[in-house]
Amino acid sequence: MLTLGIESSCDETAAAVVRDGRTVLSNIIASQHDLHAEYAGVVPEIASRAHLERITPVIDGALKEAGVALEEVDAIAVGNRPGLIGSLLVGVSAAKALAWSLGKPLVGIDHIKAHLYAATMTPGSSGSDAKTLTPSNQNMYPALGLVVSGGHTSLFAVRSPLEMELLGKSIDDAVGEAYDKAAVVLGLPFPGGPKLDKLAQRGDPNQVSLPRSTLAPGSLDFSFSGLKTAMLYAVRGQPVGRGKSARFERSHEGLSEQEKYNLAASFQKAAVETVLLKLHWAVDHMADQGKRPLAILVGGGVSANSALRKGVVALGEELNLLALVPPMSLCLDNAAMIAGLAYERLLAGESDRLDLEAIATT
Numbered sequence: 175m176l177t178l179g180i181e182s183s184c185d186e187t188a189a190a191v192v193r194d195g196r197t198v199l200s201n202i203i204a205s206q207h208d209l210h211a212e213y214a215g216v217v218p219e220i221a222s223r224a225h226l227e228r229i230t231p232v233i234d235g236a237l238k239e240a241g242v243a244l245e246e247v248d249a250i251a252v253g254n255r256p257g258l259i260g261s262l263l264v265g266v267s268a269a270k271a272l273a274w275s276l277g278k279p280l281v282g283i284d285h286i287k288a289h290l291y292a293a294t295m296t297p298g299s300s301g302s303d304a305k306t307l308t309p310s311n312q313n314m315y316p317a318l319g320l321v322v323s324g325g326h327t328s329l330f331a332v333r334s335p336l337e338m339e340l341l342g343k344s345i346d347d348a349v350g351e352a353y354d355k356a357a358v359v360l361g362l363p364f365p366g367g368p369k370l371d372k373l374a375q376r377g378d379p380n381q382v383s384l385p386r387s388t389l390a391p392g393s394l395d396f397s398f399s400g401l402k403t404a405m406l407y408a409v410r411g412q413p414v415g416r417g418k419s420a421r422f423e424r425s426h427e428g429l430s431e432q433e434k435y436n437l438a439a440s441f442q443k444a445a446v447e448t449v450l451l452k453l454h455w456a457v458d459h460m461a462d463q464g465k466r467p468l469a470i471l472v473g474g475g476v477s478a479n480s481a482l483r484k485g486v487v488a489l490g491e492e493l494n495l496l497a498l499v500p501p502m503s504l505c506l507d508n509a510a511m512i513a514g515l516a517y518e519r520l521l522a523g524e525s526d527r528l529d530l531e532a533i534a535t536t
């Protein structure tokens with residue numbers, strides 16, 4: 175079965191063709207990072223306008239690269255929640271128009287569930303660096319799911335690709351957001367997460383002491399705002415004055431390259447250790463409930479992080495669990511994960527009507 179996936183929830187316009195939920199025939203992603211860089215964050219109005227301009231060529235590109243004609247597609251899938259409402263509407267409208275004109279099923283997909291499904295997909299011809307690729311018949315449920323992105327840091331007890339229960343989430347910043355803010359403080363361009371990751375690999379992670387917030391013992395919630403503020407003060411010093419009149423004595427401009435590397439490495443260690451600790455606690459929590467996970471599934475943009483990828487694989491080995499991180503091509507927002515998960519919905523006999531809504535919240 176061939177599914178065409180469409181994704182436009184934030185600042186990536188993406189389309190993909192996937193066979194039988196796992197084999198990625200094409201995975202086209204048009205990023206808008208250049209349009210948002212000067213604002214150091216995604217501007218919703220700019221994002222939706224850019225989606226409008228790009229959606230048709232991106233869909234055409236995905237079909238062409240897959241060598242598939244529109245009429246050969248069996249279903250049209252679209253990420254319809256959560257995300258920026260104006261951005262979501264562009265993808266949802268395009269998907270409805272295609273489904274209606276072709277007379278094919280329309281399948282709305284939850285972006286967060288799709289990020290976790292990506293960890294279970296075989297990347298087809300695009301190549302994989304994932305440590306373990308799972309044969310489709312290998313049982314991995316119940317699984318523990320971790321979604322780490324610019325908008326989410328959440329843990330889920332995953333019963334199946336379509337059913338999951340929230341165990342904990344960030345009470346303030348998402349880990350990707352903390353990465354992006356820490357990167358701004360170091361003077362790196364938006365989105366800074368991947369750039370900070372690169373610098374960190376050249377630094378000494380024990381040079382700067384930064385806090386790890388675990389909240390209450392056993393809590394499966396996260397907090398990254400303290401780490402973000404500690405990073406700000408480590409680079410700029412304590413502020414003089416309060417509120418809007420607060421001034422800093424220093425900035426990243428006074429730092430040597432090696433000092434930047436060390437700060438990045440220390441931030442990375444604090445952020446990743448916190449996430450890994452909570453993963454370990456969540457495995458214990460599920461085991462206590464009589465549902466010890468068979469696998470850890472990780473998804474979302476921060477699953478591209480070098481230290482997190484290594485740490486998750488090591489944790490899997492330590493706890494004797496399958497540890498699945500997506501191939502790099504499926505970590506950031508993409509439509510292959512949308513097309514993949516749609517296959518599971520179709521297998522379960524589910525699809526949506528043409529009044530499918532775009533929904534901003536989880």
Ligand code: KG4
Nearest residue numbers: 323324325350367368371475476479506507
């Ligand atoms: O899933 P995603 O593409 O979009 C959201 O749904 O948010 O995630 C984007 C986030 C950004 O915050 C970006 O800085 C972060 O993922 N990110 C990384 C890395 N690659 C992307 N953070 C740390 N290390 C990386 N290598």
Ligand code: ZN
Nearest residue numbers: 323474475507
């Ligand atoms: Zn995402």
